[in-house]
Amino acid sequence: xxxxxxxxxxxxxxxxxxxxxxxxxxxxxxxxxxxxxxxxxxxxxxxxxxxxxxxxxxxxxxxxxxxxxxxxxxxxxxxxxxxxxxxxxxxxxxxxxxxxxxxxxxxxxxxxxxxxxxxxxxxxxxxxxxxxxxxxxxxxxxxxxxxxxxxxxxxxxxxxxxxxxxxxxxxxxxxxxxxxxxxxxxxxxxxxxxxxxxxxxxxxxxxxxxxxxxx
Amino acid sequence: xxxxxxxxxxxxxxxxxxxxxxxxxxxxxxxxxxxxxxxxxxxxxxxxxxxxxxxxxxxxxxxxxxxxxxxxxxxxxxxxxxxxxxxxxxxxxxxxxxxxxxxxxxxxxxxxxxxxxxxxxxxxxxxxxxxxxxxxxxxxxxxxxxxxxxxxxxxxxxxxxxxxxxxxxxxxxxxxxxxxxxxxxxxxxxxxxxxxxxxxxxxxxxxxxxxxxxx
DNA sequence: GTCTATACTTCGATAGAC
DNA sequence: GTCTATCGAAGTATAGAC
Numbered sequence: 211x212x213x214x215x216x217x218x219x220x221x222x223x224x225x226x227x228x229x230x231x232x233x234x235x236x237x238x239x240x241x242x243x244x245x246x247x248x249x250x251x252x253x254x255x256x257x258x259x260x261x262x263x264x265x266x267x268x269x270x271x272x273x274x275x276x277x278x279x280x281x282x283x284x285x286x287x288x289x290x291x292x293x294x295x296x297x298x299x300x301x302x303x304x305x306x307x308x309x310x311x312x313x314x315x316x317x318x319x320x321x322x323x324x325x326x327x328x329x330x331x332x333x334x335x336x337x338x339x340x341x342x343x344x345x346x347x348x349x350x351x352x353x354x355x356x357x358x359x360x361x362x363x364x365x366x367x368x369x370x371x372x373x374x375x376x377x378x379x380x381x382x383x384x385x386x387x388x389x390x391x392x393x394x395x396x397x398x399x400x401x402x403x404x405x406x407x408x409x410x411x412x413x414x415x416x417x418x419x420x421x422x423x424x425x
Numbered sequence: 426x427x428x429x430x431x432x433x434x435x436x437x438x439x440x441x442x443x444x445x446x447x448x449x450x451x452x453x454x455x456x457x458x459x460x461x462x463x464x465x466x467x468x469x470x471x472x473x474x475x476x477x478x479x480x481x482x483x484x485x486x487x488x489x490x491x492x493x494x495x496x497x498x499x500x501x502x503x504x505x506x507x508x509x510x511x512x513x514x515x516x517x518x519x520x521x522x523x524x525x526x527x528x529x530x531x532x533x534x535x536x537x538x539x540x541x542x543x544x545x546x547x548x549x550x551x552x553x554x555x556x557x558x559x560x561x562x563x564x565x566x567x568x569x570x571x572x573x574x575x576x577x578x579x580x581x582x583x584x585x586x587x588x589x590x591x592x593x594x595x596x597x598x599x600x601x602x603x604x605x606x607x608x609x610x611x612x613x614x615x616x617x618x619x620x621x622x623x624x625x626x627x628x629x630x631x632x633x634x635x636x637x638x639x640x
Numbered sequence: 641g642t643c644t645a646t647a648c649t650t651c652g653a654t655a656g657a658c
Numbered sequence: 659g660t661c662t663a664t665c666g667a668a669g670t671a672t673a674g675a676c
Binding site: 231232234235236237312313314316317318319320321322323331332334335336338339342343346357358359360361364369371372373375376378380382383386388392394395397402405406408409412413415 | 449533551553554557574598609617
């Protein structure tokens with residue numbers, strides 16, 4: 211009995227995630243969300259007051275859930291590097307369960323957070339704060355080379371959001387007669403995640419044998 | 426006499442870039458673009474046929490310009506690693522001149538390219554193709570460790586787009602009483618670019634002294 | 641090429657009965 | 659909590675004079 215959601219608000223939120231991810235805040239249609247959620251539009255306004263209210267509720271929920279998972283990792287056992295491995299895997303796992311998350315995230319960054327109230331912004335801010343905290347501790351413990359925590363945050367998570375949000379456009383591009391010179395096989399997402407784990411370890415490692423310099 | 430643009434179409438395109446970056450395709454308003462460009466709305470339709478037409482023209486122009494710069498690097502002199510350094514710097518430079526590019530890119534990835542025609546998609550595809558080509562050659566020449574070119578492409582450019590598009594929301598978050606535990610200084614964009622150049626070299630280097638494993 | 645005026649459509653939101 | 663009907667605002671696009 212795997213119903214999509216128990217009650218109206220949850221079902222609306224689930225559908226709204228799809229709609230906002232596909233079309234953005236301005237492109238999303240309240241009518242369409244209501245129809246796809248099999249609820250009356252007036253019902254939607256009854257629960258969420260406005261389109262903005264629905265959007266904010268959705269984002270606050272998503273950010274909070276992500277932050278909770280990451281905080282468990284940060285507060286848990288393991289080396290600093292292992293924690294970052296798990297952060298990456300956890301983010302990928304979350305996206306696996308909430309496929310609309312990366313697109314919404316991309317759009318919100320582009321938008322500059324204009325639709326978000328203080329509370330939702332705070333929920334969002336927790337994500338870089340937790341990841342940055344892990345990096346900062348690793349640097350302090352001399353497990354990582356000195357790197358601004360936010361730099362590490364962006365270089366490890368932006369590619370994942372980008373890559374997973376971009377699955378659609380990559381496929382669009384792939385079967386184009388262009389640039390057939392470069393291999394663009396649609397590798398599994400899992401491979402990319404492992405690549406990012408590896409790249410992150412390398413980027414933060416203190417000892418290093420020098421760089422490849424060739425022509 | 427540094428006028429924004431010589432004739433109507435160019436001035437419209439310049440303003441449209443701002444509008445589409447700030448609000449996205451659905452959120453952008455043709456009236457506002459016309460007003461901000463100091464042209465009559467009918468004039469805009471006269472030149473670009475429709476909102477879609479304007480959007481596509483803008484994106485085709487941007488993608489083409491980026492691709493041209495990158496191709497010069499790919500076809501130029503220098504080691505494979507140096508070329509990637511220059512690709513990163515060049516992308517940062519382009520964004521410096523076209524501040525609306527990263528937000529538009531983020532939105533288009535999220536959108537899946539639904540507003541783009543074949544020609545514009547082809548222009549877009551040239552970007553990963555060129556960068557991927559450099560990586561592929563470096564791998565073949567054993568200058569880089571074997572890595573799928575598209576993985577390298579995403580891990581080196583996604584953070585830059587993300588970081589530079591996110592300047593606004595980072596500032597929004599920065600002066601929030603949240604997560605003051607982590608240092609989130611607004612470092613200069615130049616520092617981040619150098620970080621990404623360094624991280625990219627490390628990620629692709631063949632010789633490596635092992636990873637940091639600490640607790 | 642340029643402008644005014646407007647047709648046509650769609651969307652967010654609510655009133656009010658049940 | 660749920661529904662029907664609808665209002666009013668805002669948006670894209672065009673007709674037609676100059």
